[in-house]
Amino acid sequence: MTSLILRAPAAAIPAAPRETSAPRLFNRDFRLLWQAQFVSQFGNQAFTIALTFWTAETTHSAMLTGLMLMAGVLPVVVLGPLTGTFVDRQRSTLRIIVACDLASGAIVGLLALGFVSGAGAWRPALLFVAALLVGVCNAFFDPALNAFAPDLVARDQLEAANAVRQSSRQVAMLSAQGLAGILYALVGPAMLFLIDALSFLFAGATEMLIRTPKRAAGEMRGVGCDVRGAGCEVQGAPRRFFGDAADGFRYMAAQPGMVAFLIVASAFNALLMPIAVLLPVFATVWLHAGVRWYGFLLAAISAGGIAGCALLMTRRATLTGPSRRALLLASFMALALSLAALGQVRSPWLALLLAGVTGVLAGMINVLVLSIIQRRTSGEFRGRVIGLHATMTRALLPIGMVGGGAAADLAGRNVPLVYGVCGALALASVCLLAARRSTRAFLASA
DSSP: OOBOOOOOTTSOOOOOOOOOOOSSTTOHHHHHHHHHHHHHHHHHHHHHHHHHHHHHHHHOOHHHHHHHHHHHHHHHHHHHHHHHHHHHHOSOHHHHHHHHHHHHHHHHHHHHHHHHHSOGGGHHHHHHHHHHHHHHHHHHHHHHHHHHGGGGSOGGGHHHHHHHHHHHHHHHHHHHHHHHHHHHHHHOHHHHHHHHHHHHHHHHHHHTTOOOOOOOGGGSTTOEEOTTSOOEEOBSSOOOHHHHHHHHHHHHHTSTTHHHHHHHHHHHHHHTHHHHHHHHHIIIIISOOOHHHHHHHHHHHHHHHHHHHHHHHHTTTTOOHHHHHHHHHHHHHHHHHHHHHHTTOOOHHHHHHHHHHHHHHHHHHHHHHHHHHHHHSOGGGHHHHHHHHHHHHHHHHHHHHHHHHHHHHHTTSOHHHHHHHHHHHHHHHHHHHHHOHHHHHHHHTO
């Protein structure tokens, strides 16, 4: 296998130009990928709900329920940089995507069989192992998918493509959350696991029909440019795996503004976690609105996320590098201010409006961040950068959740204070990001 030779991480590496592989957004291959992921995301939500309900109902242990959920997330956090390296070393990213979906389908299918025929005492262990193995598959799948998807659409349609994928994920989550509870009560967990297995297998079979796009010469896996722009070299002998991973870190460090951008984006996401953790307390104690308004607020955030993605889809032809930078920074700042303002309102209807606004802004930010990473990362490093970003983001989420809850307890469950502090910290981080000339140039060049 050929590999990259990096000499001196001293100068910026220009993002390799992307070929235009499709004349329109909903071309055949992107449509196949989209429908495969929509179905598998629906099944995955059904699996998560069945896992949560069954564990809580059977063990009556919040700790075990948390461990089950953590088993699915931990591999992504731990393995992200390594799986990204694995993705970049392969000539066919699509094969990784298909293999992960088929493997996940087989794992969850065996779990469903075990729930039907196995002894009840073994079920918690089976569920934990299945969740862990599916998490390992996801650790490979996520960087492979996000590295592969840009090759199916033209460069000026990248935001629209990511918006379609993000919004369909939200729709799948909402519909699955609405139906899975009913199905769980009617048919039990084994049937939900079977539905999830079939959704993975359907996704894998659908993805097999995708035609792998031809890459430009500079985008081939295993062929790279040195950081000083002295040209490309090909080395016949395989490079060490961890050496390739280190090359990914050197690549990121050699691009002024990239590391700071990834750190702030991940930290900002963690500062939003108190919204989710403290929202039930906010709805019941501070709004005096009851549990049903907690559901309304969650629905408003999800609906806002879909609306934010739709807004970006309509602007795909007008976004340039500077306008993309301005939109991202403005969205970051507006979301920080909305978070601080949400905790200060006492009207349920005004809180509902602000929750929808936070959803719109968060949806736009998610699409813009992913699109900028994809645009500014050369194809042979894309899996490593995306894998590392996923690790940073997901590693900080539990810190944000636990920190928000602990801060609320220390403040006597003063939710407005916690929301205000988190909003102020988020705003300060964005201002620091915007003040860096290298980061502004990085964002404007995407």
